[in-house]
Amino acid sequence: GAGWPGLIEAYRGRVAVPDGARVVTLREGGTPLVPAHHLSELTGCEVHLKVEGANPTGSFKDRGMTVAITHALAAGSKAVICASTGNTSASAAAYAARAGLTSAVLVPQGKIALGKLAQAVVHGAKILQVQGNFDDCLELARKTSAEHPVTLVNSVNPVRLEGQKTAAFEIVDTLGRAPDVHCLPVGNAGNITAYWKGYSEYAEDGIISGTPRMFGFQAAGAAPLVHGRPVTEPETLATAIRVGSPASWDGASKAKDASGGLFAAVTDDDILHAYRTLASREGVFVEPASASSVAGLLASAADGTLPPGSVVVCTVTGHGLKDPDTALSGMVEVEPLPVDPEAVATALELR
Ligand code: F0G
Numbered sequence: 001g002a003g004w005p006g007l008i009e010a011y012r013g014r015v016a017v018p019d020g021a022r023v024v025t026l027r028e029g030g031t032p033l034v035p036a037h038h039l040s041e042l043t044g045c046e047v048h049l050k051v052e053g054a055n056p057t058g059s060f061k062d063r064g065m066t067v068a069i070t071h072a073l074a075a076g077s078k079a080v081i082c083a084s085t086g087n088t089s090a091s092a093a094a095y096a097a098r099a100g101l102t103s104a105v106l107v108p109q110g111k112i113a114l115g116k117l118a119q120a121v122v123h124g125a126k127i128l129q130v131q132g133n134f135d136d137c138l139e140l141a142r143k144t145s146a147e148h149p150v151t152l153v154n155s156v157n158p159v160r161l162e163g164q165k166t167a168a169f170e171i172v173d174t175l176g177r178a179p180d181v182h183c184l185p186v187g188n189a190g191n192i193t194a195y196w197k198g199y200s201e202y203a204e205d206g207i208i209s210g211t212p213r214m215f216g217f218q219a220a221g222a223a224p225l226v227h228g229r230p231v232t233e234p235e236t237l238a239t240a241i242r243v244g245s246p247a248s249w250d251g252a253s254k255a256k257d258a259s260g261g262l263f264a265a266v267t268d269d270d271i272l273h274a275y276r277t278l279a280s281r282e283g284v285f286v287e288p289a290s291a292s293s294v295a296g297l298l299a300s301a302a303d304g305t306l307p308p309g310s311v312v313v314c315t316v317t318g319h320g321l322k323d324p325d326t327a328l329s330g331m332v333e334v335e336p337l338p339v340d341p342e343a344v345a346t347a348l349e350l351r
Helices: 037-043 061-074 087-099 114-122 134-147 158-164 166-175 190-204 249-259 268-282 288-302 324-328 341-347
Strands: 033-035 046-051 079-083 102-108 126-130 181-185 213-219 262-266 311-316
Touching: 033 166, 037 046, 037 268, 037 288, 046 166, 061 079, 061 087, 061 158, 079 087, 079 134, 087 102, 087 114, 102 114, 102 134, 114 126, 114 324, 126 134, 158 166, 158 190, 166 190, 166 311, 181 190, 181 288, 190 213, 190 249, 213 249, 213 288, 249 262, 262 268, 262 288, 268 288, 288 311
Parallel strands: 046 311, 079 102, 102 126, 181 213, 181 311, 213 262
Antiparallel strands: 033 046
């Protein structure tokens, strides 16, 4: 066959697109669910990683963007706009390029990882670096789209979540059941809202008999949902989730409450520890924000909130290559080597 068709085709009937619309796809979705042996051992649970960095632009945002750009094109839109901590802008830029649309992206100046900026550049987005944070950018993007002929493709556009909910379908289709617990990083809170919608739809249709408890983890310096109020100056090295006033606040709260889940904060140190553990023990390279789901997994196993023996899925939302600076900050400088096999053997302590 022609392989994985992309999520709109794979879940026809579950993801609505306008009749006769040209589907704008990079064959996103169909990402691996990878058993995490080391994390399972550490927690006494059966842990799986939903590796969303395997999407075409390296993050889960492609799931929402294939749907949003398909709708924008069908509606005759010529331009799209978004606010972003980096991944949404990379995805919007790529899908807009494929559809022949113009894209404009508003990003917080100096606070987006290098790989994400590179993506917006090569895909030809109009990049506006704003002297403010993500929340300021989103406000600007909303105002601009309300007053000008340009379509907003942030997750406040409900069709984004329709695409993102398919990750829950894929997990169930792979495991043959729903997990007991689902751990997610939470920033603007669209993704946890979307997963809950996906699980709920499968439950309503009798495909699963129960839904997972949704565990949402925020960075300690950017944890409005944990504190129950917006954070005016969010701060974390996990720049993807440096969000103080999540747009999908209500959806996330509903997901937590209806599922018997929780919100909790993880420190930047916890995030970095999980980031390194994932890379060095599981072979899975993610960006820092993505590791917050695993930091939360480890913390909730340690404090007893996570029942031993649970089947757990942690979504790791974006690829590690997005943020080379964080990766290289762990590098130890070594002397360059002469072209000499003896020197190699010595350097590797092989004799
Ligand atoms: N992980 C990564 C890698 C992200 O880029 C984001 C959000 C999240 C987790 C959180 O997902 O916002 O649905 O709760 N990034 C947005 C962006 C804000 O602009 O790319 P969320």
